[in-house]
Amino acid sequence: MKLTLKIWRQKNAENKGKIVEYPIEGISPDMSFLEMLDVLNQKLITAGEEPVAFDHDCREGICGSCSLYINGEAHGPDRRVTTCQLHMRKFKDGDTIFIEPFRANSFPVIKDLIVDRSAFDRIQHAGGFVSVNTSGNTQDGNAIPISKHAADEAMDAATCIGCGACVATCKNSSAMLFVGAKVSQYALLPQGQVEATDRVQNMVEQMDLEGFGNCTNTGACEVECPKGISLENIARMNRELIKANLKG
Amino acid sequence: MALDSKIPNGPLADKWTTHKNNIDLVNPANKRNIDVIVVGTGLAGGSAAATLAELGYNVKAFCFQDSPRRAHSIAAQGGINAAKNYQGDGDSTYRLFYDTVKGGDYRSREANVYRLAEVSTNIIDQCVAQGVPFARDYGGLLDNRSFGGVLVSRTFYAKGQTGQQLLLGAYSAMNRQIGRGKIKMYNRHEMLDVVIVHGKARGIITRNLVTGEIERHSGHAVVLGSGGYGNVFYLSTNAMGSNVTAAWKAHKRGAYFANPCYTQIHPTCIPVSGDHQSKLTLMSESLRNDGRIWVPKKLEDAKAIQNKTLKPTAIAEEDRDYFLERRYPAFGNLVPRDVASRAAKERCDAGFGVNATGEAVFLDFASAIMRYGKEQAHVKGLDENDNNLVKSLGREVVKSKYGNLFQMYEKIVDENPYETPMMIYPAVHYTMGGIWVDYNLQTTVPGLYAIGEANFSDHGANRLGASALMQGLADGYFVLPYTIGNYLSDDIRTGPISTDSIEFEEAEKNVRKQIDKFINNKGSKPVDYFHKRLGKIMWNKCGMARNEKELKEAIEEISALRKEFYKEVLVPGDANEFNEELAKAGRVADFLELGELFAKDALVREESAGGHFREEYQTAEGEAQRRKEFQFVSAWEYKGEPKDAQLHKEELVYENIEVKERSYK
Numbered sequence A: 001m002k003l004t005l006k007i008w009r010q011k012n013a014e015n016k017g018k019i020v021e022y023p024i025e026g027i028s029p030d031m032s033f034l035e036m037l038d039v040l041n042q043k044l045i046t047a048g049e050e051p052v053a054f055d056h057d058c059r060e061g062i063c064g065s066c067s068l069y070i071n072g073e074a075h076g077p078d079r080r081v082t083t084c085q086l087h088m089r090k091f092k093d094g095d096t097i098f099i100e101p102f103r104a105n106s107f108p109v110i111k112d113l114i115v116d117r118s119a120f121d122r123i124q125h126a127g128g129f130v131s132v133n134t135s136g137n138t139q140d141g142n143a144i145p146i147s148k149h150a151a152d153e154a155m156d157a158a159t160c161i162g163c164g165a166c167v168a169t170c171k172n173s174s175a176m177l178f179v180g181a182k183v184s185q186y187a188l189l190p191q192g193q194v195e196a197t198d199r200v201q202n203m204v205e206q207m208d209l210e211g212f213g214n215c216t217n218t219g220a221c222e223v224e225c226p227k228g229i230s231l232e233n234i235a236r237m238n239r240e241l242i243k244a245n246l247k248g
Numbered sequence B: 001m002a003l004d005s006k007i008p009n010g011p012l013a014d015k016w017t018t019h020k021n022n023i024d025l026v027n028p029a030n031k032r033n034i035d036v037i038v039v040g041t042g043l044a045g046g047s048a049a050a051t052l053a054e055l056g057y058n059v060k061a062f063c064f065q066d067s068p069r070r071a072h073s074i075a076a077q078g079g080i081n082a083a084k085n086y087q088g089d090g091d092s093t094y095r096l097f098y099d100t101v102k103g104g105d106y107r108s109r110e111a112n113v114y115r116l117a118e119v120s121t122n123i124i125d126q127c128v129a130q131g132v133p134f135a136r137d138y139g140g141l142l143d144n145r146s147f148g149g150v151l152v153s154r155t156f157y158a159k160g161q162t163g164q165q166l167l168l169g170a171y172s173a174m175n176r177q178i179g180r181g182k183i184k185m186y187n188r189h190e191m192l193d194v195v196i197v198h199g200k201a202r203g204i205i206t207r208n209l210v211t212g213e214i215e216r217h218s219g220h221a222v223v224l225g226s227g228g229y230g231n232v233f234y235l236s237t238n239a240m241g242s243n244v245t246a247a248w249k250a251h252k253r254g255a256y257f258a259n260p261c262y263t264q265i266h267p268t269c270i271p272v273s274g275d276h277q278s279k280l281t282l283m284s285e286s287l288r289n290d291g292r293i294w295v296p297k298k299l300e301d302a303k304a305i306q307n308k309t310l311k312p313t314a315i316a317e318e319d320r321d322y323f324l325e326r327r328y329p330a331f332g333n334l335v336p337r338d339v340a341s342r343a344a345k346e347r348c349d350a351g352f353g354v355n356a357t358g359e360a361v362f363l364d365f366a367s368a369i370m371r372y373g374k375e376q377a378h379v380k381g382l383d384e385n386d387n388n389l390v391k392s393l394g395r396e397v398v399k400s401k402y403g404n405l406f407q408m409y410e411k412i413v414d415e416n417p418y419e420t421p422m423m424i425y426p427a428v429h430y431t432m433g434g435i436w437v438d439y440n441l442q443t444t445v446p447g448l449y450a451i452g453e454a455n456f457s458d459h460g461a462n463r464l465g466a467s468a469l470m471q472g473l474a475d476g477y478f479v480l481p482y483t484i485g486n487y488l489s490d491d492i493r494t495g496p497i498s499t500d501s502i503e504f505e506e507a508e509k510n511v512r513k514q515i516d517k518f519i520n521n522k523g524s525k526p527v528d529y530f531h532k533r534l535g536k537i538m539w540n541k542c543g544m545a546r547n548e549k550e551l552k553e554a555i556e557e558i559s560a561l562r563k564e565f566y567k568e569v570l571v572p573g574d575a576n577e578f579n580e581e582l583a584k585a586g587r588v589a590d591f592l593e594l595g596e597l598f599a600k601d602a603l604v605r606e607e608s609a610g611g612h613f614r615e616e617y618q619t620a621e622g623e624a625q626r627r628k629e630f631q632f633v634s635a636w637e638y639k640g641e642p643k644d645a646q647l648h649k650e651e652l653v654y655e656n657i658e659v660k661e662r663s664y665k
Helices: A033-046 A118-127 A148-158 A165-169 A176-187 A196-209 A220-224 A232-247 B012-022 B043-055 B093-103 B110-130 B162-180 B245-252 B285-289 B299-306 B323-327 B337-352 B366-379 B387-413 B468-491 B502-521 B527-541 B548-568 B580-604
Strands: A002-009 A018-025 A096-100 A109-111 B035-039 B058-062 B183-186 B189-197 B200-208 B214-218 B221-224 B263-269 B292-296 B361-364 B422-431 B448-450 B632-637 B646-651
Touching: A018 A033, A118 A176, A118 A196, A118 B162, A148 A176, A148 B162, A165 A176, A165 A220, A176 A196, A176 A220, A176 A232, A196 A232, B012 B110, B035 B043, B035 B200, B035 B214, B043 B058, B043 B162, B043 B183, B043 B221, B043 B468, B058 B189, B093 B110, B110 B162, B110 B468, B162 B183, B162 B468, B189 B214, B189 B245, B189 B502, B189 B580, B200 B221, B200 B502, B214 B502, B221 B245, B221 B468, B245 B448, B245 B580, B263 B285, B263 B337, B285 B387, B292 B299, B292 B323, B292 B337, B299 B337, B323 B337, B337 B361, B337 B422, B366 B387, B387 B422, B502 B548, B502 B580, B527 B548, B527 B580, B548 B580, B580 B632
Parallel strands: A002 A096, B035 B058, B035 B221, B058 B183, B221 B448
Antiparallel strands: A002 A018, B189 B200, B200 B214, B263 B422, B292 B361, B361 B422, B632 B646
């Protein structure tokens, strides 16, 4: 395959970035998208140029490191996959592909296609946990029966990989799908009940402090989410927040 | 130095309890004056950091990823073992201990493995309390599944994402402590050296991967939870960033490296598709419950399949060689990982491989689809002889069991595994070897600890499925936080460790020297060029089958490649910025040293055991031949060039288990 890549290059957070064009050929349809970028980078390095920086690690869709806004879509044109699982057979010979970082005020660019998503971590520090110390004598796992339905639903929410596609996709740069998923996981389980009030209030407060916007109700985040996290989680978070605020 | 494993006296079942009772404790007020450094935030490092902070120590945690949640433990699929005996099928601490020692081909330490089995049940309770959404049955109780090499159902799971959920559990425990200020988290930081002051580990040198800044960090003890070294093979199921640097730097500072040649090569991975390939993807072991592994019986059929002139579905039943069922009638397709991998390699080497490169075998679900379909047709009172109906009913059953794996396969390979058999081939997956530690998980350097995959301690020569998660969390939640107290109790009056000492200065200077060397080298070849070549040497000569001649060649070739690397490597950009190539250069430099020690270890071990197969030592039927005189741990001391490393032996004593032949026939 022969392609034209238009890639966002930005030296660091202080510098201004721009789109740079790179023609590339000899791409096999069996390559993953990131392997295609590997090929480009090896070429750039050998030619004495700086390679394109992008985040990646597990390359099997679970670590949440990879991002990329490809032709205007987070993680590219395929559904339910991260960029590392996207294959070049989804493109046609001769295509022009725009590659940009995940854009949001709360995700400042570090270099080229790499952004700083530490705001997500700080929201988790505010309440994304159950306060239980490691002791070795917590009660037996089976002493807390949980209906299969609730356990499965909590699991669906917990599969969020924290990649930030929801934020990048939302025109308000809202992080409510991400926060809603974590709030839901605990709200659906008995272990999460004791701290439910503080948790949702603290996490939402931190989310606002980080500058993420409000939900637009358009549902684009759910469509682009590589793990298919449902919008229901945002509704549940809002219910939890109202409940918590009424309690005071 | 003689190796002292510090195994407590007394009966096996009492050792851990007695040891804990006799350990020196640090009082809560004094813990506030003690700093502990934890490198790596996977299951082992993350759980250790959280627990140490809960106890009151000041923890500094480091990871090279942009968040602790992205450590590679997250990719573990299948599950975590625990001797809960919830299924009432006769499981017990002893049985889990026994299975682990036997699965490890009698090359692990009894006392450590028993402790692992003992605390396994606490792990499940702890994770449930944290809100980890384990699978439940309809009665609301925890569900189990079975895994390879054992006769009970003891594996707890969260869909096919158990590693993710357990890691997010440890991450949540860390977050609570980060929020309280008890853990100071350093993301995108890479450890580049450990600092030894007056014989004790007192700090590390790191590079901030965003700014390039070289930093000194001090502590009263240093804990390495930095994972395994499977990426020495270039292609493996490990994450791209997984590396040996932290462990290797510790080795160069005096920590012995144990059994580097023990590597797990997992039988069911998606085969390599071309030279562009950057990593390999695992297909869960659970597929072998229903999939049948085969290659064509006739060489001409194999050739035709390789040339794509023949479809696998066109090969008649009698012309297929179900080689695992043929060789191991008792266990069939469910033999342990090391055995299954070697058998696939044997067929492919003989020319029967089924993809263009001849390095793949079929994993076929056709008979499972028909079997389930007939069962469904019978239950529903439909026509059992209607082939199309049976097929579609059967597919539904297979889809409900393995749907997500089939989808993943189709995304990567672009073939429908419901219609045509999957192609699989073994790939490097896990390393049982690692830094040598005693019963307290302390290395041969006082104050330096190693936990999880980074140490060598519990899996012997082969790891059983669903045991890596168990070991990581056992070390981090329940073992290290206790044993480290014994060491730190001597440090209550030490006060803060200064980073201005000559030792810190020397270590920082070394780190800067290497970085400057890479940046100024201006060679002709990028880092990956050398990493790929190293991987080829490792795979061809230190892979699934090894022999004296090729191991000797590997040592020479790796040594020569290392020299070429330092001469010719090209690292673009600057040291004071985000520079992934620079980070990679440092990691590959260490792999180039470890690889040589790996080959030497494999050369010295003149026997076959678990993942280590020496062609000279096999039975008449081609099975692994263990030798009594090699019933020891090889612990290597750094002496300059990796091939000059000095061997220390820790003899393995089995008092509670009879050492037997592993047979799966």
